[in-house]
Amino acid sequence: MEKKSIVLAITPARGGSKGVPRKNIIDLGGKPLVAHTITQAKKATLIDEYIVNSEDEEIRQVAEKWGANTMTRPDMYAHDQILQEVDLLLKWTVEQFEEANPDKHVDIVVLLYPTAPLRNVSAIDAAIDLVKNQGYDSALSLYYDTRYLWSVTDEGTTVEPRNYDPNKRMPRQKESWNQWAENKAIYATKRDILFSIGRIGPKCGYVEMEKWRSIDIDEPVDLEMARALYQAKKDILDS
Numbered sequence: 001m002e003k004k005s006i007v008l009a010i011t012p013a014r015g016g017s018k019g020v021p022r023k024n025i026i027d028l029g030g031k032p033l034v035a036h037t038i039t040q041a042k043k044a045t046l047i048d049e050y051i052v053n054s055e056d057e058e059i060r061q062v063a064e065k066w067g068a069n070t071m072t073r074p075d076m077y078a079h080d081q082i083l084q085e086v087d088l089l090l091k092w093t094v095e096q097f098e099e100a101n102p103d104k105h106v107d108i109v110v111l112l113y114p115t116a117p118l119r120n121v122s123a124i125d126a127a128i129d130l131v132k133n134q135g136y137d138s139a140l141s142l143y144y145d146t147r148y149l150w151s152v153t154d155e156g157t158t159v160e161p162r163n164y165d166p167n168k169r170m171p172r173q174k175e176s177w178n179q180w181a182e183n184k185a186i187y188a189t190k191r192d193i194l195f196s197i198g199r200i201g202p203k204c205g206y207v208e209m210e211k212w213r214s215i216d217i218d219e220p221v222d223l224e225m226a227r228a229l230y231q232a233k234k235d236i237l238d239s
Helices: 033-043 057-065 085-100 121-133 191-196 220-232
Strands: 004-012 049-054 069-072 104-111 138-144 150-152 159-161 180-190 204-208
Touching: 004 033, 004 085, 004 121, 033 049, 033 057, 033 121, 049 057, 049 085, 057 069, 069 085, 085 104, 085 191, 104 121, 104 191, 121 138, 121 180, 121 204, 180 191
Parallel strands: 004 049, 004 104, 049 069, 138 204
Antiparallel strands: 104 180, 138 180, 150 159
16 A cells, blocks of 8 residues: 655644643633644645644643644653653654554654744745755744843853854944744654654754744743734734
């Protein structure tokens, strides 16, 4: 039997979030947080199959209500405590999916965190296209970052600049750095790269997202900002 190669998108949505308790089903703009990612995944034209993976029954029920297929993850991947936990979960999910669908072979794996509700659907398809059609083994979403970065010294008593010389400061518009920030909105990876290395391969492409779309909800202030942005950009986001 010839297997059909597919693009499988996965949203990991555990129930034990700490910064914002139960955040994956908390309200944002009148619907649960996870529902925003479900809606985006269903609109993306290059996603063939989509799964919300959670150990939490309520989250799975909410996801199913919004039209997603769900999978119950093992307890060992439900605590955010081990190295590359999400990559391990992705691999486990791919194996479970293929076992349940012997006529399908997962060629590209897409990770869509539920904590990036303002991502645009076109960016999802663009990231997948880089891997599917343009020779990249992986891709992720980034935004251009113009911040001056500092770090605290090992002694913890002083700070030092990381990406510029404060005594040779240019106007920000004229700074020459090439600085991009990972926004945790979209990852697309060839299956063999995910299983042999991880979600980021040696030939990784990128999709630029606007900074306002790059909110990653981890703490209460992130949720507050996301709600404000959602209301301000509602016409764009709902179009």
